[in-house]
Amino acid sequence: MAKKVNDPNSEILNAYVSEHDEVNNSNNSNYTDTYQQDTQPQETPNTVSIEQPQQKTYGSQILNSPRSNSINAVKQHGAENGLKYRDNLGYIRVELNTLPTGGLFYPEDTIIRIRAARGAEIKHWSTMNDQDINQISQVDDILNYIIEKCVSVDMPNKPNGSWKDLKDIDRFYLLLAIREFTFLDGDNELMVPISENKSIPVTKEMIDFIKIPEEIMKHYSSEERCFVFHLANKDIRMYIPSLGASQWLKNYAQNKVNAREGFDNDFLIFAPMLINDFRLLSQRAYEAMVEETSMWSVQEWSLISYVRDTLASASEPKLTYHDEDGREATIPLTFRGGIKALFTIQDPLSILR
Secondary structure (H helix, E strand, O other): OOOOOOOOOOOOEEEEOOOOOOOOHHHHHHOOOOOOOOOOOOOOOOOOEOOOOOOOOOOOHHHOOOOOOOHHHHHHHHHHOOOOOOOOOOOEEEOHHHOOOOOOOOOOOOEEEEOOOOHHHHHHHOOOOOOOHHHHHHHHHHHHHHHHHHEEEEEOOEOOOOHHHOEHHHHHHHHHHHHHHHOOOOOOOOEEEOOOOOEEEOOHHHEEOOOOOHHHHOOEEOOOOEEEEEOOOOEEEEOOOEHHHHHHHHHHHHHHHHOOOOOOHHHHHHHHHHOOOHHHOOHHHHHHHHHHHOOOOHHHHHHHHHHHHHHHHHOOOEEEEEOOOOOEEEEEOOOOOOHHHHOOOOOHHHHOO
């Protein structure tokens, strides 16, 4: 999916989970809220789901809010317990309905938790060069590295749930949440330029990550957690790409280039939205998908192309703020210092004695 950020509600964060570096799944049943009482889960945002008998799809199994102000609660919890950077060792839960996707494309009862970034992760992050177009692949790897280290994902009926199950669209929101939990005291504000000479501090609540048009949303299936489009002779299912699928496809293309072997560049553009589970990917299975879809007609490709382009456009992060006259304004999201500024101090000389 296209990202504009140089790559790239109710309470979202509740309860310490662990005092350890990794979440201990055996202790999940003992999870308790340490600074507020549990609240009832909020209803999933209104969507139009298709209630139709399940039909056989083509091909293999592979093809198949209000924003919160709850970081204040986390800050208060941190203040009461003397938490500062690198001392906030526990995991905190991110409610699904606060994600840009609203949690609509994850299995129900999925649990996502984050922790603060530590010194080792920030050291690796600091090697990023997001100003060099030739380093885009490395930047993507470093974004995933922080997600891998700082996010825990538990999914029903998937004992091996991982960060790779996260949706591409949700990645940057989770990075911002990790950042806010890393710098609890707020002294390292993330600045966004709104004019040549002026920047403003930004939080994740100010960002519009995705607005899926109703014409697409009406094809969402709450049962299958994806979009189902009914053509005359088949059903086509399209998925919000996962980090695992995107990573696999990037590695596949790079391996082909390194081996000087040809591959279908065109299909690679559409493939992320046609892959249900990255775990089923292999070179043989993927190339079978390529072969199978080579027989598609103009109807199939027109639909796939339109949906992909529409969702890509809807997924460009935008910053909404109020100007000096109090009017609401929206601009593309860019950071002073680039995306590297997420986990580094934008003006490090200012901290010198």
